Amino acid sequence: MKLKPVLLIMATVLAVFISFSALSNPVLTAESQTENTQEYLNMFNFLFRYVQDNYVEEIDPETLYMGAIKGLFESLDDPYSVYLTKNDMRLLRNTTTGRFGGVGLIISKPDPSLELEPTPRRPYPQYVEVVSPIEGAPAYRAGIHAGDHITAVEGESTEELTLDEVVDKLKGPPGTEVKVKILRRDSISFDVTITRAIIEVPTIKQDMIGTIAYLRIVDWTPYTDDRVREAFDFFEERGYRSIIVDVRGNPGGLLDSVVDVADLFLDSGTIVSTRSRIPSENKRFTADSSTEIPETVPVIVLVDKGSASASEIFAGAMKDSGRGYLIGETTYGKGSVQWVREFGETGFKLTIARYYTPAGISVDEVGVEPDLGIPPEELSEEEQASLQQIFENNTIVSFVEENPREDPEKVDAFIDRLRNQGISLDERDIRFLVRSEYNRRMDFPPVYDLEFDKVLQRAVEMLESGEVR
Structure with a gap:
């Protein structure tokens, strides 16, 4: 196809959960300061007063301080560590509450x-x-x-x-x-x-593909572990023999949640560790000895570039432990943990730790590589131009609106009409676009689509053939 501390680690979302606290700890200690710190502070104070007293125009001291603070964070060259203005803090609070x-x-x-x-x-x-x-x-x-x-x-x-x-x-x-x-x-x-x-986010979806348990984890919430356990009750009643865990498009969530779910599959060893200059943030999360899912049951994990943070923890733990076989694309590469701190009416966001897979690998900026990579196929320039035309003209949307029920004969006629109009997209690509548009209009779309999902197709083939066992 061409087309228990609670830590939240995920890419920014339109409904994020961030814990705000006063700027009280960790405090700077003498050990954390370099010998030159006081010298630099003296230099800054001198420059601040000199500019304030001698600049050609009178300047507000707050402007100088705020500029210096912003420059401090910019010097870190870290997109996740930023100074937050009064307005930024307001936007964050509005996003995280109500x-x-x-x-x-x-x-x-x-x-x-x-x-x-x-x-x-x-x-x-x-x-x-x-x-x-x-x-x-x-x-x-x-x-x-x-x-x-x-x-x-x-x-x-x-x-x-x-x-x-x-x-x-x-x-x-x-x-x-x-x-x-x-x-x-x-x-x-x-x-x-x-x-x-x-916005309401379902945490999981599940179904059977023959004797394969298909589990799609949409989000890592406080309820994911319970929902996954319920899903496996569903699978056991139907006699599952192998498992596909799909975390494609899962942006992350709670660290405790992903650790609890990974622990269902693992009976020993590290699940994830975090490393920080702050002693209390150096943590190692391990699996206990009572695994819920038999080790004899083969597991494939599906990943893509939308699998981020907590999903990368799960994928890394399953891969490094040898418990799961990864198929798909390299994951997003968000392997850091941020604190948000209030500072008066303003605040800041600072990276305080990175997390590491059981093999000691940081996924930050690189992601988790799948065992079997299946990248999306590239479109030719002519095909891209056709796709651009379809999007600009709302071609697929208009067809589905005119034909609320998916009818194979009408879809065939629609494809013929596009061919006559010079659209050069592969027929399978057009059918996929049509199917996707119908699915998006459903209150309860299918849990999976084996006809068009080539990554899922390959996973099913490998489990049914015994290639992954």
């Missing part, structure tokens, strides 16, 4: 002031990257994909906007609309209008 309408996107964007250069992992650092759309949410139903970039919101470029400012623009009363411009596959650009709604 009930609001959103579009259901997990998004990421470095601070614009960092002016990061493009890299293969982050080709468009100036724009907002879609880590993953929340399944069933408005953005998902509108056809937004993991890996898309939001270049504008309501006609305003996202280049100079902070992540929190973009979040604020995407939020709004349920039932209202927001227009975004999407960049896909480097050259396909199109507008999408999304109707906001209250």
